[in-house]
Every structure is written in structure tokens, then in C-alpha cells.
Amino acid sequence: MRAKIAIAAVLGLGLLGYAMWPKPTASGTGSMKGGVLAEVQLPETLTQNAQIGKRGYDAKCAVCHGPNGAGQDGVAPPLVHIIYEPSHHGDEAFQRAAAMGVRAHHWRFGNMPAVEGLTRADVAMITAYVRELQRANGIN
Template identity: 65%
Template sequence: MNIKQLTLLTLLAAGAAATYWLAMPHDTQDMGHSMTPADTSSLGSGAPIAEVALPAELTADAQIGKRAYEAKCAECHGANAAGQNGVAPPLVHKIYEPSHHSDMAFVLAARNGVRAHHWRFGNMPPVDGVTDAEVKLITQYVRELQRENGIF
């Protein structure tokens, strides 16, 4: 077998694998994902989804992030990132721990929006009027809330 044939077979195998992967269902809620979202059926519309313990103090960057969060994110994700039933998920939740959703994931979500994949609130649109630098500060605030609530 020559190099051209080997390359062609490799490309065909990769294409077949990609086609198979894309055809598979990826809704983690239905697949028993280890980070299954909370059952919110007993909560009223707009009610907080998570109980959030607040840190005694926030770092200076997280304080700035909190103000930006309140201006740009709280309308949907609720006070202190607790989420709002029927509106948007809590960011103080194991699903958003740093090992599963990196800080850059928050930047990309704000910049580009996000297709719904863990929760059933619909797609998140891009956030108008927020800079990447502001999202990094917002993420610092969310991470400090998460740590206070045992999410590392």
C-alpha cells in the first residue's frame, strides 16, 4: 500500500467517525450526565433555582465583576447567579465548575451566544454591550460565588 492510499483510507476513516459522532444524540440530560440539572418542576416561574451562600468578602476584581453581572447578566441568570426558573440556569451549579466550563467558555458564551445543551431554557443569545474584559471580571465574581458554595 502506498502513501496516497494510506492517506485516503485515513481520511475516509476519520470522515466516517465524524459522521457517526455527529449522528449520535448529545443531549446530556437524557444520557444520565453526571452533572444533571436540578429538577425545577416545583418552582414557580422566575423563582431562583439555586440557594447561593455569599462570600464574606469579594476580591476587588470580583466586586467590579458583580456590578457588571448585575448590569448585564442578572436579568436572566438571577441575583447572585442563582438562575431563574423558566428563564436561565444558575451559574452557581456544578455544571459550570471550571473543569467543565472554563473561564473562556463564559467569554465565548457572552460573545457568541450558546446553543442549549444542559438546561431546557432555550439558546442563550450573545450579550450586547459587554466586553471580553468585563466578562472576565464577571467570571471572577461567579467563580468566587462557586467556591463559597463548594464548587471548585
């Protein structure tokens, strides 16, 4: 019974993610490969850990996930998105994604490869940065 509930929950969240996927506008925004997928409000200030995490994010994550976790059309999803809220994708999910990669399950971008050259401490700082971006955008 628990397995059926878990499968139903995963399917429901997948459908929610698909329904919330940004659609191209009449002006074509988001229709070009590499175009930003989410409008991200930046926090007024970042904690020291998030500042360190921003440097790591910019060096290792932004190439795919775009500036400030906004995603890139045809490349990688936005991390400032309700799918990545802490209650659904906890901090350990970010650790595992960086260390082992992730099979595609919420988005149509394909699999994410492991990220070379990041320690658990690096990923913790990057996660702190992403979480502060999320909070600034109403994702808790």
C-alpha cells in the first residue's frame, strides 16, 4: 500500500512540474535554446555561506542551470522552482545530484551528469545559495 501511495505521489509531482513548466510567450521569450526559464528575484543580501556558494554555483552550475538558478531552455531546469523546495528535494538531493548525477524524472532535459571537482562542503555552500534564492522567490 505504501508503495502505491509513493508511486502516486511521484506521478502527481511529475504532472505538477510538467503543468508548471514555463511556456514560451508570444514574444518568443524562453523559446531559444539557452534562454532563461524563470524570473529570479535576488535577495537584498546573502549570508556568508551563500556568498561562498554563489562563487561555486557560478563556477560549476551556472553553465547549465543559468544565472542565479534561472534555468536555460533546452539545457537544464531552473533551481528556483517549487519542484526543488526543501520539503521535496532536501539538501541531500543536491549532494547526490552533484556526486552521482541524476536520471531525468521531473523535466525534459535528459540526465544530469555528476559534477567533477566539488566536495560535500562545496555543495553545501552552493545549496545555501540556492535556498536563499528560493526563499527570496517565495519557495520555502
